[in-house]
Amino acid sequence: MCGIIAVIHADPKSIHAASEVHEALYLLQHRGQDAAGIVSGDHRGRFHQCKGNGMASRVFQDGARVADLPGFMGLGHLRYPTAGSSANSEAQPFYVNSPYGISMSHNGNLINAPKLREHLDKEAHRHINTESDSELMLNIFANELNETGKARINPNDCFAALERMYKRCVGGWACVAMLAGFGLIGFRDPYGIRPLVLGSKPSECGTGKDYMMASESVALVQCGYRDFQDILPGQAVFIEKGQEPVFAQVHPLLKYTPDIFEYVYFARPDSVIDGIDVDESRRNMGFTLAETIKKQLGPEKLAEIDVVMPIPETSITSAICVAEALDKPYVQGFVKNRYIFRTFIMPSQKLRQKGVRAKLNPMPKKFRDKNVLLVDDSIVRGTTSREIVLMTREAGAKKVYFASCAPPITYAHIYGIDLASSSELIAHHRDSTAIAKHIGADDVIYQNLDDLVRACASLSPRNPAEQKFEVGVFCGKYVTPVDDGYFEHLEQIRGESKKKKVMEKAREAVMHGVADQKQIRMAAKGVEVDQHGNVIPADNGSPDWGPLNRVSLANGNGNATADASGRPSMDDIRVSSSQDISLHNLNDHP
Ligand SMILES: O=P(O)(O)OC[C@H]1O[C@H](OP(=O)(O)OP(=O)(O)O)[C@H](O)[C@@H]1O
Ligand SMILES: NC(=O)CC[C@H](N)C(=O)O
Numbered sequence: 013m014c015g016i017i018a019v020i021h022a023d024p025k026s027i028h029a030a031s032e033v034h035e036a037l038y039l040l041q042h043r044g045q046d047a048a049g050i051v052s053g054d055h056r057g058r059f060h061q062c063k064g065n066g067m068a069s070r071v072f073q074d075g076a077r078v079a080d081l082p083g084f085m086g087l088g089h090l091r092y093p094t095a096g097s098s099a100n101s102e103a104q105p106f107y108v109n110s111p112y113g114i115s116m117s118h119n120g121n122l123i124n125a126p127k128l129r130e131h132l133d134k135e136a137h138r139h140i141n142t143e144s145d146s147e148l149m150l151n152i153f154a155n156e157l158n159e160t161g162k163a164r165i166n167p168n169d170c171f172a173a174l175e176r177m178y179k180r181c182v183g184g185w186a187c188v189a190m191l192a193g194f195g196l197i198g199f200r201d202p203y204g205i206r207p208l209v210l211g212s213k214p215s216e217c218g219t220g221k222d223y224m225m226a227s228e229s230v231a232l233v234q235c236g237y238r239d240f241q242d243i244l245p246g247q248a249v250f251i252e253k254g255q256e257p258v259f260a261q262v263h264p265l266l267k268y269t270p271d272i273f274e275y276v277y278f279a280r281p282d283s284v285i286d287g288i289d290v291d292e293s294r295r296n297m298g299f300t301l302a303e304t305i306k307k308q309l310g311p312e313k314l315a316e317i318d319v320v321m322p323i324p325e326t327s328i329t330s331a332i333c334v335a336e337a338l339d340k341p342y343v344q345g346f347v348k349n350r351y352i353f354r355t356f357i358m359p360s361q362k363l364r365q366k367g368v369r370a371k372l373n374p375m376p377k378k379f380r381d382k383n384v385l386l387v388d389d390s391i392v393r394g395t396t397s398r399e400i401v402l403m404t405r406e407a408g409a410k411k412v413y414f415a416s417c418a419p420p421i422t423y424a425h426i427y428g429i430d431l432a433s434s435s436e437l438i439a440h441h442r443d444s445t446a447i448a449k450h451i452g453a454d455d456v457i458y459q460n461l462d463d464l465v466r467a468c469a470s471l472s473p474r475n476p477a478e479q480k481f482e483v484g485v486f487c488g489k490y491v492t493p494v495d496d497g498y499f500e501h502l503e504q505i506r507g508e509s510k511k512k513k514v515m516e517k518a519r520e521a522v523m524h525g526v527a528d529q530k531q532i533r534m535a536a537k538g539v540e541v542d543q544h545g546n547v548i549p550a551d552n553g554s555p556d557w558g559p560l561n562r563v564s565l566a567n568g569n570g571n572a573t574a575d576a577s578g579r580p581s582m583d584d585i586r587v588s589s590s591q592d593i594s595l596h597n598l599n600d601h602p
């Protein structure tokens with residue numbers, strides 16, 4: 013799950029769009045911790061970028077780098093990879109110089125990436141520099157835009173290009189893009205799987221409005237934007253410099269099916285997504301879960317429960333409601349270390365395991381001789397639940413029951429939440445008795461899928477009875493068609509053990525100078541290689557220079573002036589030189 017942001021100021025001379033994007037990045041940090049980036053666009057049609065691996069504060073050196081990013085518009089991205097690797101070179105926003113200069117931030121996952129790659133290679137003849145599906149999407153868009161053959165384009169040309177792009181891409185996406193010197197675009201997949209909301213505020217220059225788009229409304233609220241409007245499934249919006257937004261349905265709205273996992277885990281509780289208040293949905297989840305707990309445990313076991321405890325942080329809202337409905341004391345027994353971040357979205361299993369203990373510390377007096385009902389929002393790999401049950405017992409609890417606000421997660425997530433490959437999911441081949449045994453609990457209680465859907469749908473501003481959600485992870489029925497063989501492909505690219513083995517072998521081969529091209533490519537995702545081809549030891553915080561057999565970054569040196577209309581053309585857009593990009597991109601290089 014990634015976070016995306018876009019800002020455009022009414023005043024084309026404004027140089028502060030990036031500082032708003034930067035502010036918003038911190039509000040969406042929970043959506044991606046692996047990489048962060050901003051690209052700004054100034055009135056001369058130049059882009060300026062700063063991106064790299066790490067959280068926003070590291071990449072932007074607590075804001076010091078934002079001064080390098082002048083412009084009246086900007087894009088931001090927070091990455092939690094679902095495709096490709098965690099390499100620096102896959103940090104977003106992505107950029108292509110042709111046509112017109114385009115930068116793009118993508119939240120989601122394309123499930124027909126190999127087909128798109130082939131099309132770009134064989135038919136469009138566009139070079140793809142990484143394994144990222146987002147780079148593919150940007151290039152598909154760029155190629156369709158190029159089909160206009162015009163030196164100057166208008167919003168309708170963009171919509172037409174998007175229409176063609178939507179016919180090629182399959183999966184979930186919410187994207188924001190910037191055309192150099194021209195304006196901003198936002199668009200969302202035909203099912204509205206991934207979220208995108210637009211807001212506005214009066215411009216500081218006194219005339220017109222500034223606009224922001226973001227994955228979650230909390231970013232808009234905190235930056236002073238109002239008049240929210242969710243971008244509809246299959247809808248695109250174009251905000252040209254100094255103009256009002258123009259909307260177009262670039263693909264028929266197929267079904268309005270937002271991803272239910274946004275409400276379960278991903279989004280902040282103070283966000284409203286597609287008109288559904290996240291905190292309220294979690295309260296509802298707590299109340300309905302309590303009913304299932306009553307039924308499953310029965311009066312005797314229920315009477316034994318002394319306290320209801322949340323597993324911070326996401327489940328707190330629901331746990332309060334479970335306690336209220338069961339008429340049991342709500343007790344916070346775990347203290348969360350606020351300097352350790354979300355463990356589930358950490359990149360490796362070892363880190364996730366370590367993360368749980370470092371993040372949550374039990375206060376023994378809250379547990380001693382108690383029968384405890386633990387409440388979490390979800391059980392994915394079981395890393396948290398297993399460790400927590402153990403900690404609960406170590407802290408002196410007698411019986412430990414474990415309740416999950418989400419139903420068993422039995423299938424892979426394919427639209428932008430890297431839940432795990434199905435073989436890693438604890439519920440994939442286990443029933444609740446086996447799961448309880450596996451995590452060491454006396455019993456495990458899961459929310460029913462219908463109850464979960466009702467908890468969210470009842471808050472929908474559309475017809476609640478007809479509100480549907482993307483729930484493939486719980487039942488294997490996905491909203492888009494999925495090609496035969498996709499899951500095998502997924503298993504292959506995501507299966508952690510396999511990835512690890514291949515990676516280790518490749519690293520070793522590179523270290524010993526016996527790697528073939530494929531191994532060099534593979535190793536370059538985990539082992540940094542400098543511009544001379546020398547291997548830099550991993551985890552030293554140094555930037556990614558890109559794999560050896562690929563062009564590292566774009567070169568060029570056109571002129572910087574925009575024409576009278578301010579619209580981009582091949583001539584008036586300066587493509588950043590590799591030196592410029594080095595300066596901005598390679599934060600930590602000595
Ligand atoms: O079964 P698992 O694989 O452990 O994944 C599920 C857990 O991961 C998440 O917590 P996380 O620490 O990421 O975030 P939170 O602080 O928002 O709860 C989620 O809230 C569950 O607690
Ligand atoms: N979580 C996401 O939305 C990821 C976006 C994109 N698929 C990537 O891996 O960078």
Ligand SMILES: [Mg+2]
Binds near residue numbers: 323
């Ligand atoms: Mg959690």
